[in-house]
Amino acid sequence: MQLNREALTRAYRQMKLIREFEERLHEEIQTGEIAGFTHLYCGQEAVAVGVCEHLTPRDKIVSTHRGHGHCLAKGCDVNGMMKEIWGSQDGLCNGKGGSMHIADLDKGMLGANGIVGAGAPIAVGAALSNKIDGPDEDGKLAISIAFSGDGACNQGTTFEAMNLAAVTKAPAIFVFENNHYSEHTGDAYAVGTSKDIASRAEAFGMKVWRADGTDFFAVYDCMREVLDYVRTPGNGPAAVEFDTERFFGHFEGDPQRYRGEGELDRLRATRDCIKKFRESVTGAKLLSDEDLDTIDADALDAIETAVQEARKAPRPQPENVLDNVYISY
Amino acid sequence: MQLNREALTRAYRQMKLIREFEERLHEEIQTGEIAGFTHLYCGQEAVAVGVCEHLTPRDKIVSTHRGHGHCLAKGCDVNGMMKEIWGSQDGLCNGKGGSMHIADLDKGMLGANGIVGAGAPIAVGAALSNKIDGPDEDGKLAISIAFSGDGACNQGTTFEAMNLAAVTKAPAIFVFENNHYSEHTGDAYAVGTSKDIASRAEAFGMKVWRADGTDFFAVYDCMREVLDYVRTPGNGPAAVEFDTERFFGHFEGDPQRYRGEGELDRLRATRDCIKKFRESVTGAKLLSDEDLDTIDADALDAIETAVQEARKAPRPQPENVLDNVYISY
Amino acid sequence: MAKMMYRDAIRNTIFQEMQRDERVVVLGEDVVGGMGTAGGPEAIGGIWSTSTGLYDAFGPERVIDTPISESAIMGAAGGLALAGKRPVAEIMFADFIGVCMDQLWNQIAKFRYMFGGKSICPAVIRMPAGAGYNAAAQHSQMISQFVTNMPGIKVVMPATPADACGLLRQAIRDDDPVVFLEHKFLYAMSGEVPDDPDFCIPFGHARLARAGEDVTIVASGMMVGYAETAADDLAQNGIGCDVIDLRTTSPLDEEAILDSVEVTGRLVIVDEAPPRCSLATDISALVANKAFASLKAPIEMVTAPHTPVPFARELEGAYLPSPVKVAAAVRKTLEYR
Amino acid sequence: MAKMMYRDAIRNTIFQEMQRDERVVVLGEDVVGGMGTAGGPEAIGGIWSTSTGLYDAFGPERVIDTPISESAIMGAAGGLALAGKRPVAEIMFADFIGVCMDQLWNQIAKFRYMFGGKSICPAVIRMPAGAGYNAAAQHSQMISQFVTNMPGIKVVMPATPADACGLLRQAIRDDDPVVFLEHKFLYAMSGEVPDDPDFCIPFGHARLARAGEDVTIVASGMMVGYAETAADDLAQNGIGCDVIDLRTTSPLDEEAILDSVEVTGRLVIVDEAPPRCSLATDISALVANKAFASLKAPIEMVTAPHTPVPFARELEGAYLPSPVKVAAAVRKTLEYR
Numbered sequence A, B: 001m002q003l004n005r006e007a008l009t010r011a012y013r014q015m016k017l018i019r020e021f022e023e024r025l026h027e028e029i030q031t032g033e034i035a036g037f038t039h040l041y042c043g044q045e046a047v048a049v050g051v052c053e054h055l056t057p058r059d060k061i062v063s064t065h066r067g068h069g070h071c072l073a074k075g076c077d078v079n080g081m082m083k084e085i086w087g088s089q090d091g092l093c094n095g096k097g098g099s100m101h102i103a104d105l106d107k108g109m110l111g112a113n114g115i116v117g118a119g120a121p122i123a124v125g126a127a128l129s130n131k132i133d134g135p136d137e138d139g140k141l142a143i144s145i146a147f148s149g150d151g152a153c154n155q156g157t158t159f160e161a162m163n164l165a166a167v168t169k170a171p172a173i174f175v176f177e178n179n180h181y182s183e184h185t186g187d188a189y190a191v192g193t194s195k196d197i198a199s200r201a202e203a204f205g206m207k208v209w210r211a212d213g214t215d216f217f218a219v220y221d222c223m224r225e226v227l228d229y230v231r232t233p234g235n236g237p238a239a240v241e242f243d244t245e246r247f248f249g250h251f252e253g254d255p256q257r258y259r260g261e262g263e264l265d266r267l268r269a270t271r272d273c274i275k276k277f278r279e280s281v282t283g284a285k286l287l288s289d290e291d292l293d294t295i296d297a298d299a300l301d302a303i304e305t306a307v308q309e310a311r312k313a314p315r316p317q318p319e320n321v322l323d324n325v326y327i328s329y
Numbered sequence C, D: 001m002a003k004m005m006y007r008d009a010i011r012n013t014i015f016q017e018m019q020r021d022e023r024v025v026v027l028g029e030d031v032v033g034g035m036g037t038a039g040g041p042e043a044i045g046g047i048w049s050t051s052t053g054l055y056d057a058f059g060p061e062r063v064i065d066t067p068i069s070e071s072a073i074m075g076a077a078g079g080l081a082l083a084g085k086r087p088v089a090e091i092m093f094a095d096f097i098g099v100c101m102d103q104l105w106n107q108i109a110k111f112r113y114m115f116g117g118k119s120i121c122p123a124v125i126r127m128p129a130g131a132g133y134n135a136a137a138q139h140s141q142m143i144s145q146f147v148t149n150m151p152g153i154k155v156v157m158p159a160t161p162a163d164a165c166g167l168l169r170q171a172i173r174d175d176d177p178v179v180f181l182e183h184k185f186l187y188a189m190s191g192e193v194p195d196d197p198d199f200c201i202p203f204g205h206a207r208l209a210r211a212g213e214d215v216t217i218v219a220s221g222m223m224v225g226y227a228e229t230a231a232d233d234l235a236q237n238g239i240g241c242d243v244i245d246l247r248t249t250s251p252l253d254e255e256a257i258l259d260s261v262e263v264t265g266r267l268v269i270v271d272e273a274p275p276r277c278s279l280a281t282d283i284s285a286l287v288a289n290k291a292f293a294s295l296k297a298p299i300e301m302v303t304a305p306h307t308p309v310p311f312a313r314e315l316e317g318a319y320l321p322s323p324v325k326v327a328a329a330v331r332k333t334l335e336y337r
């Protein structure tokens, strides 16, 4: 733990913001106000934040169908995101994309993605761009990250992307968030491996890391090493597998009958990254309960504001359907 | 070497037939009589024959763009093949497929394939069918084989197929023929690995083997083990990497400027599977030079006959273009 | 006859065909649901409830849950079919054809032709398709234009529970490969389904959903309902429409379309896909070539715009055809003289 | 003006644009040719000779040879473009769209729309397409119908060396994603190409390849030459044809087509793809809707049959449209009264 107070505060705020964002959506979705398919990131916050806290806007990420956490962690505006999920014309994507297609190119966030496994090749493209741009004054490259799940790791595109990155020595990082389920199927069934997902990445000749994805500090420290490696010109890509948990269903409405007896309670009790963070920083007296409670309250406020704004934000008009297909046509 | 005289004779005849088939095509193509793209298998004969000599018609294979060797080794009729390559209505596929699409379902030959990497998922499907059919009276499963090259091993479909086979424990065998080139690119560049192609297969949790693909006996003995393993119900798939060589260009007309100085001469001198077979069996006095010369002459005759027949075989008629799109429509 | 939902008609038909013919095999992502979890197989039973209970009844050899690998699913379906089985593969959303088109278009569709007629490939590829759930650009698409274009593939678009049953049974028993485009928005549609366990609807025979002499409306899938609603409204104003439900777009019942246009002289085509090189243009071109003399007015097409499918409710509503848009097109074609 | 082959027009244009704009990047299989071999980079230089010398001039960062992984190539092109580069990706044969369509159709095409107009994705995807080499079912296809259907994609089909140059330069400078369908059979076609290093042909403007008042022939790519030959033959018999070379199928120059049909009243469309949901039906439907009043005869389409591309010379010849078939269609439409 080499983080100062400010950094710890920021990390906690980010995790908490994601948590509240998702918990609130979980409730709001039941009212029927929000349309479409929504996949919540609750439980995995330490991964998104532990990874993205290291990044600058020059670094790019490509996300998944479960993208809210990555978006927030990479700096997307919480109000713009909420409005997008509500389908407002003022949403980050003008109500065209919704939950599964949030992006903010200026922030280096190249899009959530509804096609499982589609992100990895795009991230390699962005990494090739980083490589062309070359190192900065400190001799370090900007990098690009593909987030993938334990389901996405079986899609052909993910393998092709890893090989292309390895062959071209693109500064790409493949972050595998193994939350042990792809929809309703366990990783024990769907992922054929000699050992784990990271070992499959390793077979492409890249360096790999593994860490507990419910421990922010484990993620953060691991990513420091990974980034140090990948930012160094000539090293090429790397992969990391984080062992993590999702607290809600695959999508909202999932009856989750595939869970074991008491599984969710156990996860919430022993594998909650936010609880763990709290215990760790208060135990080490780095932040006080009071500090953290203030952040909690702020996060709740921020989400409440976002929801209120989203509710009254302007709706798209039918003619907007034709906007932005092309720049010129 | 546990092969008897008859088996040795058959193996040599098969290899020699492939060799002469390809050498003759190499000449014929220069006359312009044969249309389309043709990829010759010359140099890799020990793999096709060393693998297929173990198989029965219940076992299936799925081949590649470089399919003549696999077809002949799996029992496709040499005259039917030659006529197909000539585009005759009497060809194995009525002149509809040509060199890249030769198939003979009755022989368990599920098609050459013009799409690199497309064969592996098809082979897994056939293996799932083998699995459904269950073991024979000896408790052994029929199996299915996907032949792939060092280029095809980078296609997403190949990875997906390996994982699907591993997950479903399908009796599939992934035979990787590493001839060190995909078109004009070296495997040293295009295949990102920690070690080799087999090690990537291993990372899916399957058992793998490696052998010298220019040594018929190495291939044959290795495949005995592989087949013994995969035919045993419950074991699931396996992969084998054969180190082999191609003696001609990628396609006919390839100037092969990517080859090293004297490379082809060296390969023909030291890595010719037929030469090696000959030396080995005559050295061990299992077959005599005379025996082998007779087979050589027979092979040449068979090819000559096939070419003569192909030349005078009936041509398709324009209206045949409409045949066999559907069974009923 | 039994009243049931479209999704149940599909599930029951697969169930019955699996009982009848042991070569029938099901595969796809989460078709079992729960594999490798504490809840175990069938914990969920398929996200569309179109495969519930199959695993319990027929076991793991014939009901194969797969990783997220659509190319492998499609390719395995092809391999199973070449090897003598009759696979029914599910691609969870038709939009995912993007990651597995080769195995359909270049492999399954072409085997028989490339192999000179010496193979059969009786694979059924079920692809839930279409918009209506605000699932946005990558989970809402109609892909009839792509698959109808593919020589070697038959394409089915059932519009009712009864058709879902009769056409799926035909698809499973058919020796050619079939793409079966279920409309996701119709899954909860209820209707009477014949009990006859051999109830099949032959391909290439359209259904006359409404009869009228003024305008011909051609539709398929979810668009049929829109056309019927429009036709019913128009009937109130004395305008009679033939509503032709294509049922299969390949083979296409050209005769049904041409015969109707010969009477009406006016044609409106309803198609959920974007307009370029679409099924709408396909039907239009057929008529402009083969029933030109009968045509009294320009051929009208009610389609999605040349845009991806948008997310927001208002936008998806504007994107999709609707009964109102269909009725407007009918009136437009009638106003032409 | 300089006389050169179509393939050289392409290579030179890429070369010039790479010199002009360092954001232009080339990637694809064997675009360098020789990577990882004793012969070394550029031992071959691209199997179509459309990238020869690029690696030597611009180096490995900007000329990226890739493994056989079309989805990764297409996806990387998307990622490069989103990140500010201007990739020119080669998919060796258009037929391989089957293994990478998602990255084109669901990603590159839709980024801008899904992201609410906040991104640009200036990727050029070069796809050598078409038949003529007896390369059979998986290496000979025309895919204009698929890509023209895709909202968000622009589609170019150059018919001459000059057009290959001017349209490719426009494609590289264009901020929208472009699919560039080079016809493999035209690579060796020779013609005059303007020297102007800024010579661009704007999209959506068809070229009138022949002028006549009796029949309109619409074609693109290799079909333009067939149409011209037919028109020249027919001209000898006093039949005048407008031959419209579309140049780009998306955007489509509707005006050029409609204006011509207004004069001629008769339309023949030539399309190398199979007939269902094709570019031929697309043009037909446009005219049957917007120029109906001008039409004097059924719209004729000369297309491939609803079959895969066969191998044998006789069969491929029968499969493809030809000047003779085009002329026959023109005569047929003229005979109609």
Ligand SMILES: Cc1ncc(C[n+]2csc(CCOP(=O)(O)OP(=O)(O)O)c2C)c(N)n1
Pocket: A064, A065, A066, A114, A115, A116, A117, A148, A149, A150, A151, A152, A153, A179, A181, A182, A183, A250, C029, C068, C070, C092, C096, C099
């Ligand atoms: C190509 C494709 N196949 C299938 C789906 C349907 N689908 C959406 S999410 C998902 C599971 C993804 O699992 P994983 O990668 O582990 O991510 P997680 O949901 O656990 O975050 C599936 C199968 C899809 N969207 N795209």
Ligand SMILES: Cc1ncc(C[n+]2csc(CCOP(=O)(O)OP(=O)(O)O)c2C)c(N)n1
Pocket: B064, B065, B066, B114, B115, B116, B117, B148, B149, B150, B151, B152, B153, B179, B181, B182, B183, B250, D029, D068, D070, D092, D096, D099
């Ligand atoms: C999907 C696809 N991509 C590219 C090609 C073009 N192509 C044909 S063969 C080949 C090289 C294949 O290399 P490898 O797998 O090593 O087989 P080999 O030619 O050495 O037998 C390529 C790139 C193709 N046919 N299909």
Ligand SMILES: [Mg+2]
Pocket: A149, A150, A151, A177, A178, A179, A180, A181, A182, A183
């Ligand atoms: Mg998961």
Ligand SMILES: [Mg+2]
Pocket: B149, B150, B151, B177, B178, B179, B180, B181, B182, B183
């Ligand atoms: Mg090779």
